[in-house]
Amino acid sequence: MVRSLICGVLIGSFVAITCSARAADAPSEIKLGTLYASSGNFASISMPVHYGLKLWADAKNAEGGVFVKAFNKKIPLKLVEYDDQSNTATAATLYNQLITQDKVDILISDSGSVLTSVAVPIARDHKMLLIDQTGTGATFFTKDNPYIALMSDPVSSIWPKYIADFLTKDGPALGIKRIAILYSTNDFTGTQANAVRAFIKESKAPVDIVYDQGVPTNTTSYTVLINNIGATNPDAVVELGYPNNDISFLRNLQDGGIRFKWLFAIYPGLETELLEKNVGVKGLEHVFTYVPSSVIEYKPEVGLSLADFRAAWEKKYADAKVEFGFNSVAGYTTGLVLESALAVATSLDQLELRKAIFSLSGKLKTLDGTFELDDTGAQIGEITPLGQIESDGKGGVKFVVVYPHEVATGKPIYPAM
């Protein structure tokens, strides 16, 4: 009896000491290191992502922090953030600073493939897991690099699959036989162009690529390029660019009074508000694009619903200087994945964090869809359907999902002349 009592006291004391030691070891804050671009070519895709992440972090801090299983308590978050001004050289310096000087617990890349590309080797060299928000370049993900995980956006090598599938499976029946591809030469759109080209060739469908040109990402004038594309008489045009490219392309098209029979562009779907402001409803009408999570109502099991998130966004960022769109959802999704991972990770060790994030794969459902990674850390869930933009008759636009058929909400308008 006495022996049992002593054993019980000893075990109880051990547990208490261990727990108090763990609580004492707990950091006063979890440092999240990240970059954003307040100016330059990538500001319009970087700021919404950053604001989305900030919104999540501020909301968690208002609740006392995020629950960290490794310390069995809520710990406040501290965003250590620097402005890379869309400059890759500056970004490289700042990523190094976050790791070596600020000693952040979690390294989060800036938005987009260009500004993520410099973070990939740096994170790997320092054995820091790179929380890749929206850098979808396929070259970032290799089997020998365990230090990267893509939070939102499908990897670029699979993202355009539905475009190619539509063109090769439904296209010939509609009369689509000649396809033109114009892309910006960067990791994001370059990889997507490669993927479209490969999918089309592999399909052996009776379609030909009659125009296939890359242009620098800072291209602002498309009039001559549009004329050159028109000279090849394409049935479908796939234009892959960043927002500034899509805006210029669509405006030049509209101002030149030219309409292609079938036109795809990325950002009318991803940053609809921004494109609507710059191109107008008429310029977006009949354009095919990705139908993103900022439009589709996924049922989240973690975090806010799309409607609630939008309401929170509009309340927090009432000045409307940064538009709500797919990228704002992406930044918030990064936070949700981190929150879920910290709730199961047994330590803040980088490979343990990776293990925790991978354990969520296929199970975590957010407003961005189902989070799913392949074994290289590339996102393979959250694939966006192909849709066509139409006027909603009230001065705005609406999306008609046209592919894949099982989620389609309408038929494509072809030719869109």
Place this chain on the structure above:
Amino acid sequence: MLEYTLLAGLLFGLYFSLVGLGLNLTFGVMRIVNLAHGDFLMLGAFAAFWLFNLAGVVPLVSVFLILAAFALVGLPLYYLFVPRLLTAKDPEMLSIILFFGLSQVIEALTTIAFGTSERSIPGNVLGSGPVRLLGQSFPAAWVVSGIASGLAVLGIYLYLYQTRLGYLTRAVMVHREEALATGIDVHRVSAIAFGIGLALAATAGVFAPFMLGSVTPAMGVDINITSFAVIVVGSLGNPLGTVLGGIVYGISLMFMQSYFSSWANLLPYLLLIFILLVRPSGLLGRQVRRA
């Protein structure tokens, strides 16, 4: 395709003549490098955007308001910065540093005021539908911008060669100290030239949303690089050279886009290297400037 590329290059080049003209005038008269030139252009663009969206003033009207406003802003800015710069041992180098700082301030303030996103004005406010030009079809906005650029160039030409103030400006361009010795009020002439330089930049900015698709607070740097290529190709300090430089740039860019599209962004640098190696004084050289 060839004719279209050539004509598009001509229109685009005319616009870039206007973009470079103010920078070249400032350099020609004061021998200072206005690295904030692209930012003044950006401010002109945002002024046009703001006037259109808030007051419904179309660009063809706002251009006159903006031109006058920036010319007036240029006068106090000149007296604030330039006379002090010109007393330094190396005003050119100091001007680069000073105007770089000013450029950063302008960009930061505009970002705070307007945000980072792209902004533009609907193309149809400069004319609906395309315009036929020598059998080719171009956006009306391009043709209007080209005409406006041509008029601005003509205006500068008339100012420099047909007005008394223009004669005095050219005298200062040839030799500042000699002009001073002959009793010319060099600061007054220079201040007016500085104001005209800013007004030209802002005028180019009004048409930027149409020629460049959209505008952002960060666009100044790219504009500066292209402007420098244009004025170096034409010849530094020579406004007529700027017109030639702009056209060479525009046509070369369109040909690059047609035949070597992936490399098109190298064009300003290639032109700069080529012209500095082959004809460092620019296509029109010193003789014309000194004439």
